[in-house]
Amino acid sequence: MQQELTLQEVVEGVAQIIIDELKLEDVTPQTFDPDLDLVDEVGVDSMDLATVALVLQDEYGIAIDEDDYPKLKTIHLIAEYVLQRAPVNN
C-alpha cells in the first residue's frame, strides 16, 4: 500500500517538475520559493502551464481541468490542488 503524500513532498515534487519542464537554472526543489507567483514572478505562460499540468497528471494520477489553470498560481497552491485529488490520499 502506498504511503500518503505530505504537503512538503508534493511541494518539492512540483518544484522539480517545474524546474525540469521550464529548464530553470540556479534553483533546486529545496530553494524554490513555493509562494512565488509563477506567472508574475517566474514568467510562466499558458503553454508552460499546460505542459506542467500534463506532467503533473502523469506523476500523481490526477485529472486537471483546463479551467483550473488560473488557480495554479504558486507551487504551494499546485501542491494543495494535487493533494486534494491524488488517489493515494483519497
Place this chain on the structure above:
Amino acid sequence: MERSKQKAAASQPPKDGAWKFSDILAIPEIREKWQTVRRYFFLRESTYDMTRRCNIQCEGCYYYQGDKASVPENRDPDQWRQLMRLEKERGITYVVLAGAEPSLVPELCEVCFQEIPLGCIATNGIRRIGSEIDYTIHVSVWGNDETSRRLRNAANMLRRQIDNYKGDPRAVFIYTFTRDNVDEAFEVSEILARNNCRISFNMFSAPVGYRGGLRHDAASLQKTRVAMQRICEQYPDNVCFSPYNIVAHTQPLGLHDLFSCPYPRVNTSTDIGLGRSFRQYRTDLSWDRTAACCVPDTDCLDCRHYAAGSAIVTSRMFRHAADPERFKAWLDYVDVYLAVWVRGYEKSPNLCRSLVAPPVTMVLKNKQGLDL
C-alpha cells in the same frame, strides 16, 4: 522524487485506454517534433494597425468595419519606437503588423523590426517591402486576376504580387478561400508553385454585419476541404498546411465554438496567456481590450481565420494530448504555424495524415449531429 521522463521504446496503447502524456512523448517521432516546437513557446504576440490607408478596396475587409479606421494616424517613428520598447518590456516577443496596408508606411515597419525582430507583415503585395525589414511577409491572395479585379478593384494583382515576392524567403502567399473562389484555387496554386512561391491557406471569415456573398456555407466548406487536400497533395513542396489545419478550418463550427478563443475580445480572464498579454493597437497607438483579437470586427461565430487559428488551436495543447494521433495532429498544426509565421523555421513532414476530429468539448457535445 524520481521522474521517468523517457521510455526506451515506442509505447503501446494503454490497457485502460487512457494515454499518459509521457507515453505519448515517448514515441520517437512525436518527441522529436515536440522538442522542436516547444523551443518557440516563448513567442508572445500583439498586433498593430500601421496606417488607416490602403491602396485597394476589398469586399469584406475587416479593417474598415467598426471604428478602427476612424482614429487618427500616428506617423511619428519616435513614438512607434517608444511603443515597441514598452511592448518589449511587457514581454511581447512577436509583432504582427497589419491594417490597413503596412507597405504604405515602410519607415514605421522598419522601426518595429529594429526593436522587435520577430514578426510578420500582412500585405496585399502590390508594393514591395524592402528586404531590410526581415519579417515574414504574408501576401493576401483572393483568387485569380479576374476575381481580384472584381473583389479588390485591382488589376493584374497576382502578377504584381509574384513579381514582388517570387522566391523571396520572407514571403508566404495566403490564399483566402471564399464561398465563390474554391475552383480558382487550383489554377492560382499552380501559378504560385511554378513561380517558386510558398503557399498557405486562409478562410474568409465574415466581418460583423456582413451580408455579401463571400461567407461560407456548408457546401463551400466541404468543397474547400476537398480542394485543400488536393492542392496539398499536388504541391507538397510549396504548400505549408497539414490535414489538421484542413479539419480545423473547414468545420461547420467556427474556431471559437471548437476551441474556445483565448483572445481578450471574448476572454475576460487576465490571469494568463493571450487574455493577459495580447493587445491590438490602432493607428493612434491606443488599444481597447473589448476589441482585442487578431481580426477585430470579425463575426466570432464565423471566424475560421488562419491568424486566429494560429493562436487558438496552438494554445489548446492540453486538449490534444489525449492520444498519439490527436497530439500528432496538434504538433503538425503548430509546425505549420511556426513555418508560416517565423522567419527561418523549416516545416517538417506532417506526422498525422488522416483527418482527425477536433477534441470534443462541452460546446460540441451540446451541438449534436454535426459531422466533424
